[in-house]
Amino acid sequence: MGSVRLALGAERYNPLSEGLEAGIGPMDEKRSPARICFIIAGVLLAACPALMWLFAQFSDALFPLYRNFSKAWIALLAGVTGIVPFALWDIGVLVLAVAALIALVRCIFKRCGFALWLSLVALALSATLFSFVGGWALNHYAPPLAQEIGLDTRESTIDELADATAFYLEQAARSAPLVPRDAEGRLVRQDFFEIASIAGSSYAVLEERHDIFYGSHSPVKALLAWGEPLLYSGHIGIFWAPTGEPAVPLNCADADRPFTMCHEAAHRLAIASEEEANFAAFLACEASDDARFIYSGYYHAFVYCFDALYAASPECAQELLEEIAASDLYEGAVLVFSDRAATRAHYDAYEGPFEEVGTAVNDGYLRSFGEESGVKSYGLVVDYLIAWHESGSAAIALQSGQPSGRLGR
Incomplete structure (x- = not known):
């Protein structure tokens, strides 16, 4: 048994x-x-x-x-x-x-x-x-974006950086009063999906000049579920390649939104480098006929250049501030710096341990694909901005009414 x-x-x-x-x-x-x-x-x-x-x-x-x-x-x-x-x-x-x-x-x-x-x-x-x-x-x-569009980038001097910074501050100060603001001068929150639609097609003008910018014109997407976690990770936008979707959190800072959307849309055009996506976003904003995009583009160009100038020569940065304070653009410059302070305060609320983790992950990803500067590559756009300023493109834009011609100067 x-x-x-x-x-x-x-x-x-x-x-x-x-x-x-x-x-x-x-x-x-x-x-x-x-x-x-x-x-x-x-x-x-x-x-x-x-x-x-x-x-x-x-x-x-x-x-x-x-x-x-x-x-x-x-x-x-x-x-x-x-x-x-x-x-x-x-x-x-x-x-x-x-x-x-x-x-x-x-x-x-x-x-x-x-x-x-x-x-x-x-x-x-x-x-x-x-x-x-x-x-x-x-x-x-891929080959550098500068090569694709015929832009000569090189190491620049402090004086060249200072000149470019002054130019971008001037243009940001000119455009700052022309974007919607409340009685206290703060940026008024715009309709997310209107901005997203404009950003999606923001490269239409540029693709007529350079083939690198042709591609999808679909609107940039809103992040509904992962938007807040993304902000806590220290990021304000993402391009999800498996579905071809550039996306931005609904609570992205107002001054950032047009530029950030154009940045993510640049990734959709197969511009993978963060440095180059930043520069492409500037070009898209600068070429726009919407004052909100023009301001966001020049605002970011100034912030990138000013941070680089201050790190290289605090004295030159201080001289620049004194010069703008004595000019007729002082009130516009005050709005620019107020927007910068508001943007910092907005993202300060998301600081924490998750930001360190998110930054480390993104840094590892960028380095794995050959971007040796890692997350610091976001700031390398300064080389492109200086080259664009010195190439005569800025003068051509101004002569054709961009941005100051469209901004009332």
């Missing part, structure tokens, strides 16, 4: 029967869905660093072919996801996370199917990463 009970017990708890229930019995173990998913996930995951190495070594041979492919792919995705004004991935990530959690709970209670669940999660994550790297991120290895 003892042997009979042992046999019955073995039948009841036979690992083979559990394996068959999970779909991984010995007859089809090599063809089981879980095994296949794990293999595909591994291949996709391994392909990412392989592609990064390939593009780092042979970028000259792979561009502009890859960038053209990337633009077409991203434009297709943007056309599909552009049916709604908010980022689909923003909601989709939450929905998929909840679905995965429910499936995991079912696996635990049924005591089967965990291998398949894990393989599907691994496949989804690796496919997303491969889509990000293969479909867009390899644009980090």
Whole structure:
């Protein structure tokens, strides 16, 4: 009888029967869905660093072919996801996370199917990463934007930096009074989706001059679920390549919003470098016929240059402030600095440990794709701004009515 009970017990708890229930019995173990998913996930995951190495070594041979492919792919995705004004991935990530959690709970209670669940999660994550790297991120290895638009960038002197800073402050001060403000001079919050629509098509003028700027004109998206967490991570915008969606939190600071939206839209045009996306955003804002965009562009150009000038020569920065205080642009300059203080105060509320984590993650990502300065690369746009100022483009813009001609001077 003892042997009979042992046999019955073995039948009841036979690992083979559990394996068959999970779909991984010995007859089809090599063809089981879980095994296949794990293999595909591994291949996709391994392909990412392989592609990064390939593009780092042979970028000259792979561009502009890859960038053209990337633009077409991203434009297709943007056309599909552009049916709604908010980022689909923003909601989709939450929905998929909840679905995965429910499936995991079912696996635990049924005591089967965990291998398949894990393989599907691994496949989804690796496919997303491969889509990000293969479909867009390899644009980090593209030729410099300066080369694409014929801009000569080089190391500049303190005097050249000071001249550029003074120019951008002057233009920001001219445009500051012309954007909507309340009785106390503070920026009035504009309709998010109106600004997003303008930003989405902000490169239409520039693409007539340079092919690098052609691409999707879909509106920039709103982040509904992940907007606040993104701000706490120290970031005010994101481009999600797997869905082709540039997105910005609803609570982005007023002075930042047009420029930041143009920055994320630049990423959608396969401009991956943060430095170059900043400069592209400035060009888009400067070329706009909307005073809100013009001001946001020159405001950011001034902030980047002034920070660089102050770090290099506090004395020169102080001289600049004294000169503007004695000029007829003083009142406009006061608005510029008031907006800067308001922007800082706005983001100070989001400071905390999550910002350090978010910054570290972003720094690692940028460095992995060859941006050796990491998060500091955001400020390297100064080289582009000085070159643009010295190239004569600024004078041409002014002569054609941009920005001061359109701003009432």
